[in-house]
Amino acid sequence: MSVLVYVENIEGKFKKSTFEVVSYAKEVANKLGTDLTAISIGQVDAAALAELGKFGAGKVLNVNNDQLKSFVNQAYASIIADTAKSIGAKIVILGNTFTGKGLAPRVAVKLDAGLADGVLELPQIDGGKLSVKKGAFSGKAFATVTLTSDIKVITVNANSYKVVENGSAAPVEDFQPQASDSDFRTIVKEIVRATDKISLPDAELVVSAGRGLKGPENWGMIEDLANLLGAATACSKPVSDAGWRPHSEHVGQTGIAVSPNLYIAIGISGAIQHLAGVSSSKVIVVINKDPEAPFFKVADYGIVGDLFEIVPELEKLV
Amino acid sequence: MKILVCISNVPDTTTKVTFTNNNSEFNTAGVQYILNPYDEIALARAIELTEGGKGTTTVINVGLADTEPTVRKALAIGADDAIRINAAPKDSYSVAKQIAEVAKAGSYDMILCGRESIDYNGAQVAAMLGEMLDIPSVSIIKKLDTDGTTATIEREIEGGKEVITTPLPFIEGVAEPKIPNMRGIMSARTKPLQVVEPVAAEPMAVYGNYEMPAPRGNVKMISADEPAKLIEALHTEAKVI
């Protein structure tokens, strides 16, 4: 019996959310009184792999060959599931990232395992039962999911568990599992990534703006404020529908759900569909000229006033 | 080209969510149900790819008779026909299992799902179906084109996008935000809606013990003339910057 964690890299690098997931998995392994094995797929350098030991990995399996350089959902899922079987893992843990969302359901079916996605806390484990809290109804509530299958799969939301560093370097083993040709039916042709931007789903600080900005030409001040704070930028749905901002920045029920430490909403009314994507933010600041804007009801700090005056002032202050 | 679109029936986006039975069940009293907004996006793309004699779009729902208005809505939007599998959806695994049975028999060229359902937000069904049918699955896609044998897909990734190709058939979760036009409203009532009985499928996950988010403390209002107070509060009180 052991716990397996998939450590996702992005262009060869581990991000903070990966360390969160390893720290989480280590705590789950402790609860079971067992050890934690990490599996990395793709090209990551040996030192970075060994460092995962600091966050609790007892051993790191390194799977790397040309075919696996870019993410191939099916092949990665086969490798993770086969590895789980061969080490006798009872719990398999992944990050609830774009990649994790594609992988975890396939891994779960391969292992006849129940899947709890986007979990927010450590699980309660009681004999063969595992119960864990997750968001439901698009941020309006929480639910406890109970899995009773022999093997269980969990995906952990970004920013919901803190990075714990108290181990030392872990041994890294090269590992060559078998993937079949039929696992490589999808082919990655091109990857386009804006590397200078902070990625929205796991950003700790987010500056977001809505229709109150009046037009795309005014976004410079939102980006400036975000840069000064080291924050990601986001927007409301009508803003991306109008093409003022890319759809990848649209947060809410039909966009991305975020849970940063700080969410600054500028010129956004706070419609229920928008709140669905942001209500689990730790601290919410609202800047709106309308004192009746619904967003103030869920805010921690609010300023009633003209954003075109307030935002430039804030920029001078941070 | 034959496309199958999986549709779920979810509480309207403005629903005030409450629970009953000691917070163990969602309170459906007075709740208005709608076609999952993401599924509407997937359906719109399927119709574009099949309309004008290029193929057929079938919608499928796992649900009891009370979901029929949602299924009819999908027909009104432009699906050619519909299948309802007569079972209460319990979890993603059992839903995927039901759909997989029907999909196996139907030899579809592609199966589209929404990015996620807005009630349990699992984003699980599409990839589970892919695994059950042993065909590729692609999650969170923004763009989809096909020449009839291969599909070219833009997928959302951390901080950008990825362009991939996959042979047909395949499955995906669509998120391309696009509001579909309503079509064919008149004919929806006469389009075929087939009801099939479920196969045995035990759920793997059980939901219960619902909680509402803790209410936030009262909002602290700061005068527009004193933005420095906001920055100070974020530094020293909230300690987030």
Ligand SMILES: Cc1cc2nc3c(=O)[nH]c(=O)nc-3n(C[C@H](O)[C@H](O)[C@H](O)COP(=O)(O)OP(=O)(O)OC[C@H]3O[C@@H](n4cnc5c(N)ncnc54)[C@H](O)[C@@H]3O)c2cc1C
């Ligand atoms: C099925 C469905 C799904 C949806 N999904 C989403 C979603 O995922 N995300 C989302 O965001 N929306 C979503 N919506 C839309 C949502 O209902 C709202 O229409 C939208 O969030 C409003 O965007 P907004 O706040 O930018 O614009 P508005 O509601 O127009 O608000 C603009 C705000 O700016 C303020 N303002 C104007 N000028 C100034 C100024 N000079 N200084 C300060 N403040 C100013 C105004 O007082 C107002 O409060 C969805 C709707 C539906 C029906």
Ligand SMILES: Nc1ncnc2c1ncn2[C@@H]1O[C@H](COP(=O)(O)O)[C@@H](O)[C@H]1O
């Ligand atoms: N009961 C259902 N019947 C048919 N399709 C469903 C059902 N539930 C979910 N789906 C499909 O699976 C997608 C993802 O749902 P979920 O995994 O629940 O987030 C939805 O957008 C639908 O396309």
